[in-house]
Amino acid sequence: MAALDKTPSGAARADNTEPILSVRDLRTQFFTSDGVVRAVDGVSFDLHRSETLCIVGESGCGKSVTALSILGLIPREIGRVVGGSIRFDGMELTKLDEGEMRRIRGNRISMIFQEPMSSLNPVYTVGFQIAETLRIHQGLSNKAAAERAIEMLALVRIADARRRAGEYPHQLSGGMRQRVMIAIALACNPQVLIADEPTTALDVTIQAQILELMVELKERLGTAIVLITHDLGVVAEVAERVIVMYAGRTAEEATVSELLDNPQHPYTRGLIGSIPRRSTPGARKTTRTRLQEIRGIVPSLREEIPGCAFAPRCSIATERCTSQRPPLETHGPRHSAACWETAPSSALTATSPRS
C-alpha cells in the first residue's frame, strides 16, 4: 500500500510536542423557537499526533456537536460556535471561511458519522464513493481513484474488495458499511480522524473487529483519533487519553488508566460505579448486589447553569457548587477535573481559616 505512506499533501508535519488539534473553551449554541440550547458550553482538550483520545458522556451531553463544531458543520441557520478556539496544525479553524474549511474537511481532518447508513449515498457504489473523495481532495484521475478505492477496501479488510467496490450500500452488512466509512475517512490519509460512535450500532463481535482495525490502522498510518463513545468498556480498550463530558462541559480529562483507577470528578466516579462489572473468575459474588446509582437526571441545556452542572445530582455539593462554576484544575500530570470539592486546592481552602 505504497500510496498510503506518503505524507498528506501540503501538510508539513510540525514537531511532535505540539498538539495537532487544540480545543479551548469551545462553546456552541443552537437558537430554537423556545430558546438557546447551550449544546457545548466550555470544552477544552488537546489531541497529539498518533494519539487516541476518547470523548465519553451520556446522551445529549454535546459529544457530536463538539465534533461537528471542529469540522465547521453546524448549520448556520440554526446554530453557531459562539466562543472559544479550535487550533489545527497552526490554523485557527473558527476563523476560516467555508471554502478553506472544505479543503480541510475529509482531507486533513475526516469524520465517521454516528449513523453509517445515512452518511453513505444509497445510489452510488461504495467504490465510487471512496474514489470520489480521492478525486476531489487528491486530484486523482478516475482510473487511479478507482484502483485506490479497491486498495482502501482491502485495507479495511473487506474480502473480495474488487467485487465489493461495485456494490451498493444496502448490499453490505452493517459491519461492512462501517468499514467502508472508515475507508472513505482514511482515503486521504488525514492527520485527524473523528469517529462518532463508530461501533455503537454494531454487535459486539463485529464491534471488536472494527475497534481492532481502527487501532491497527492508526498505528500504521499515524493518524490521531478522536473516538466518541458512551461505552467505558470501549474507552478502556482503545483510548490513551479520555475526556468526560457532562452537560456540554469537560468534567474531567486524564490518561485512561488515571481516569479508570483514580477518577476525581464525582460524575466520573458515579459513572464508573454505576456500570455493572464482569467479575473475575474466583472473585465471583454469590448474591446479586445493587449497583451504585447516580440519582436524578441530567440538567436542561436551555437554562444557563451558573455553578457546576452536576451539582443537583452530586452527593458532596456545597453552596459554592450551585453558584460558581468550577474551573478545570490540575490533579496531577495530564489529569484535570472541574470540581470544587475534589480539587487539590480545596484541601487548602478547607483547612485554612476563613478571613
Added chain:
Amino acid sequence: MSAPGTPSPSADVVLEVKDLKKHFPIRKGLFSSVVGHVQAVDGVSFSIRRGEALCLVGESGCGKSTVARTIARLEEPTAGSIVLNGTDISALGEGEIRPYRRQMQMIFQDPYSSLNPRLTAGEIVSEPLTNFGLAMGSDLQARVASLFERVGLRADAMAKYPHEFSGGQRQRLGIARALAVSPQLILADEPLSALDVSVQAQVLNLLIDLQDELQLGYLFVSHDLAVVEHIGHRIAVMYLGRIVEIADNASLFDTPLHPYTEALLAAAPVPEVQRTKRERIILTGDVPSPSAPPSGCRFHTRCPYVRPECSRIDPPLVEVAPGHHVACLLRPGPSAGHAAP
C-alpha cells in the same frame, strides 16, 4: 426428561417452553408468494422459576425478541409449547388467552414508543387495572399511587404525559404498568438499552429489588453481557434462532463451553485498564442470514475450532455438567473431557 436448563422439576416453575419455533414467511412478487422462511426461533427450550431471572443473550437478529414476543403471544408460535403456570397457552385463541395475559407482562426496550402519548401517566398505569376489572374508584387511585411510589415516581407525576418524562422515568412508568396486574412473569426485552449509562443503574436496581420482593420470574433479553452477569441467575446464549448454551451464571461466565459463547465473552469490552494485551478471539465474518442458516452447526462458518463434521452434523443441546447444556460437537459430555484444540 425436563427441558434443558431446568435445575429440578418443581411447582416453582412459572414458565416452561419446549421446542418453540417461530418462522416468518418471506413473500415476494405480485402474488406475494412465499419464497422462504426466516427461522427466527428454531427449537428453543427452557424454563423459569419463581424469583428467577433467565437472561437471553446473543447478537442482533438471533431471535431474542421473537422468543419473548412469541411467549407473550404477540406472535403466533409456529410449533412448540408454552406452559405458563401449568397451562399450555401456545394454542389458545384470543378469547381464551385473556386471563393468562395477566400472569405475564412485557417491558419493552423503547420507553418512548411503547406508551400511549395521549394518556396521562396515571391513566397509563390504571388502564390494565380497569381492563381486567381489578380495581375501581378510590381503590384504583390508591393502587396506582402505590405503584408510582414502588417504582420511584412521584405521585404528582400522574397528571403528566409521557413526553414530559425522561427516558429513565418513562421506563419506570412502563414497569409500573407491567406490575399493575400483579403478574408472576415479566418478559423484559432490552429494558435498559435505550437508557443512559447513569440511568441504567437506577432501572436495573429497581428490577432486582422488585424481583426479590415479589418473587417474579424474569425473562430478561439483553445483548449486554455485563448487565446479564449482574442480574441473571441463569443465562441462555442464542445464535441464529437456537440456544447454543444454557447454564447458571457462574458456570457460563467462568467456564463457557460453546465457542460462540467464548467469542462473545472475549469480544465484550470491559471497563478496566488493559495492563497486558488481552488475548482475544476475534470472530471473522458476518452473522449468516436466518433465512438460510448454515448446514450442520449453525456457527460453523465463523467458528475458530471448526472441523469437517461441523458442517454436516447439527449438534444437539446436551447436558455436560449439572444444569450446563451446550450444543457443540467438541463437547461430547462430562466424561470425555474438553476436546478444545
